[in-house]
Amino acid sequence: MLFRSYALTTNGSGTLSWASVGGSTSDYQAFTSSGTWTKPASGTYALIECWGAGGSGCRTAGNYADTGGSGGGYVSVIKKLSDLTSTVTVTIGAGGASQTSNGSNGNDGGNSTFGSYATGYGGGGGQYQGTTANTGVSTGGGSKAGTQYYVTTSNVGTAENAAHAVRFSTPIWNGGGSASVWYVGNYVGGYGQSSVYGGGSGAGNGPSAGSSQFGGAGGSSSGVAGSAPAGGGAYGLNTASGAGARGEVRVTVW
Numbered sequence: 001m002l003f004r005s006y007a008l009t010t011n012g013s014g015t016l017s018w019a020s021v022g023g024s025t026s027d028y029q030a031f032t033s034s035g036t037w038t039k040p041a042s043g044t045y046a047l048i049e050c051w052g053a054g055g056s057g058c059r060t061a062g063n064y065a066d067t068g069g070s071g072g073g074y075v076s077v078i079k080k081l082s083d084l085t086s087t088v089t090v091t092i093g094a095g096g097a098s099q100t101s102n103g104s105n106g107n108d109g110g111n112s113t114f115g116s117y118a119t120g121y122g123g124g125g126g127q128y129q130g131t132t133a134n135t136g137v138s139t140g141g142g143s144k145a146g147t148q149y150y151v152t153t154s155n156v157g158t159a160e161n162a163a164h165a166v167r168f169s170t171p172i173w174n175g176g177g178s179a180s181v182w183y184v185g186n187y188v189g190g191y192g193q194s195s196v197y198g199g200g201s202g203a204g205n206g207p208s209a210g211s212s213q214f215g216g217a218g219g220s221s222s223g224v225a226g227s228a229p230a231g232g233g234a235y236g237l238n239t240a241s242g243a244g245a246r247g248e249v250r251v252t253v254w
Helices: 159-165
Strands: 006-010 016-020 027-031 035-038 045-051 074-080 087-091 112-114 118-120 178-183 186-192 248-253
Touching (some): 045 112, 074 118
Antiparallel strands (some): 027 248, 035 087, 045 248, 087 112, 112 118, 178 186
16 A cells, blocks of 8 residues: 655635645556566655565364464555665565474464565464463464464353453554463364454464455465465364465555
8 A cells, every 4th residue: 555645735715625745656566476676767755565474374183272373464664766776686475384284383474575675574373282271372463573462361261251362452564363262171272363454364273264454364264275465374173274375565656
């Protein structure tokens, strides 16, 4: 998406209106695989957007508190076109590979980079909890700092309460995490969390996957891959887990 500046203007007769001062788009390049960006001949500013790849879900043999992969993170940077080199290497992060062995964590998604100017960080792989009780865990938020969303609870007694315990806030820029929670006599896992710009997380052993307004959604059920860009893969119940979706880089010049 392109961020523009607006100014309040008048026609000289007292009529006010908002006018864009950002200029018109002169060049747009989107990368879904690694390549080279070439600076256009005209333009003043460049909006650089990067999505990291989503992580894959874990694989499990039972109905435990297991989670799907986290969505990849998003970053946007505005640079003067004159500050960018004539060509820039673009690297697109690969989605976390599907996990094929029971009792294994998912694989992390790769970072997407626009040279040294911007990096979208990959999401974490889903976590296998097995029979571990009294634990809530997120697969991560898709950022370099690990911006993770942890929930821990024990003996909350009912599925309804367990669901409330993992409804933590939706990340905006980072990808959605996937939380699990244990309650008496049962394991409930993989409440996929949503994002706004980053990818949504994949479903685990729970009711839903995460969505995203500007990134890809997480895999919706066992074995389903995330949607590009940046969606996390779902867990796999006695089947290969869902793979994470690739990242993406977009550059808009105006």
